[in-house]
Amino acid sequence: MNAKRHRIFFISSWYPNRLNPTDGNFNEKFAEAAVLYNDVAAIHVVADKDAIAPYETDFYTRAGVRTYVWYFKKNITCALFGKAINGYRYIKYFLKGYRLAKKECGKPELIHLNVLFPAGAVTLLFKYIFSIPYVISEHWTGYLAGNEVKQTYPVRCLSKMIARKAGTIMPVTLNLKEAMMLKGLNSRFEVVPNVVDIKYFYPLYKKEKNSKKVILHISHLKDEHKNVSGILRAVKKLSEKRNDFELKIISDGELKPHISYSKELSLNSDIVSFHGTMSTQEIAETMRNSDFLVLFSNYENLPCVIIESFAAGLPVISTDVGGINEHLTPDKGSLIPPKDENALTDAIDNMLDNHNSYDKKALHKYASENFSYERIGERFTKIYTLVINKKNVV
Secondary structure: OOOOOOEEEEEEOOOOOOOOOOOOHHHHHHHHHHOOOOEEEEEEEEEEOOOOOOEEEEEEEEOOEEEEEEEEEOOOOOHHHHHHHHHHHHHHHHHHHHHHHHHHHOOOOEEEEEOOOOHHHHHHHHHHHHOOOEEEEEOOHHHOHHHOOOOOHHHHHHHHHHHHHOOOEEEOOHHHHHHHHHOOOOOOEOOOOOOEOOOOOOOOOOOOOOOOEEEEEEOOOOHHHHOHHHHHHHHHHHHOOOOOEEEEEEOOOOOHHHHHHHHHOOOOOOOEEEEOOOOHHHHHHHHHOOOEEEOOOOOOOOOHHHHHHHHOOOOEEEEOOOOHHHOOOOOOEEEEOOOOHHHHHHHHHHHHHHHHHOOHHHHHHHHHHHHEHHHHHHHHHHHHHHHHHHHHHO
16 A cells, blocks of 8 residues: 555553553554554553552553553542542643654644544544544444443533544444444444454464364453353253363453353363463464354444454354344354344354354455455555545645
């Protein structure tokens, strides 16, 4: 891609940090895709009640993205004034981060906001103070009917203004776009999905035959969202019929409740095994040595783990929620109704016998053509150019 490189600042409501190393890691991946064709700096601010100093910083460069993370001491002494104080500090340290990034990297031509609220309040302020246009990538499931989160009237009004002033809003699915529009968030929309790093996620075409077929589940394990208990019950039911499989569960979330429930169901470690946080490379390797992925979520947008599975050549079983059906077609796996444990059991049973019928090469090609860093980076750059040129004309 020979387009002019733009100077872009990423401002994110969620971004990996020392309190939560995987928080908003999809936003970090977006920055890594954008930096292929642009000069990118990322700024993030985190409230930390355990901070010793009034503020602490962490500056680093990773994958070409210069990153500035500011931690401020969270005020927890008063519910009413504490929110006001924390809001002031949130804006203050974003401003500090912006000034430092500008000094080291130059003034941005555009801000790429990730997740509209709360960081959108800062981005809107920067638009008025510094005359910088912005675009928005959106992942929040709180707009979806299956996980609708009630917002206060001031937050709704501010969100509508942030949306209206954006050059483009880029939800990760068409389903999310429609949900946002129903909430009165109006702007120019263009769906841009999540990304996958295909240099790590690729198929293993000649895999050693295991005595058992490997089913994989990867999530944060919050049961009201991911319905892990439903997966365990389905696996228990299936284990009474056949014993040629094992379920691997990987998570950076709380494992103990699910380990306890697994024991309660008399699922031993030969049937279900639990694994803690893994690096991207470790997850990719685990996928290559698995046979298919299972998700049983009650609501979703487009989980990164699904497109990573495609890239690794794995078919997927998932509930038909959010924007998953925009990509998970019959040649890539199976869609089932949410909360239908009988359907899940039948789908796993069928997939155990037929997972080898899916074309690993075609799955990887689809991921590469639609979700690779290069593809998404190109799409971002075209949108950046459109918005920047429109601002310069005005």
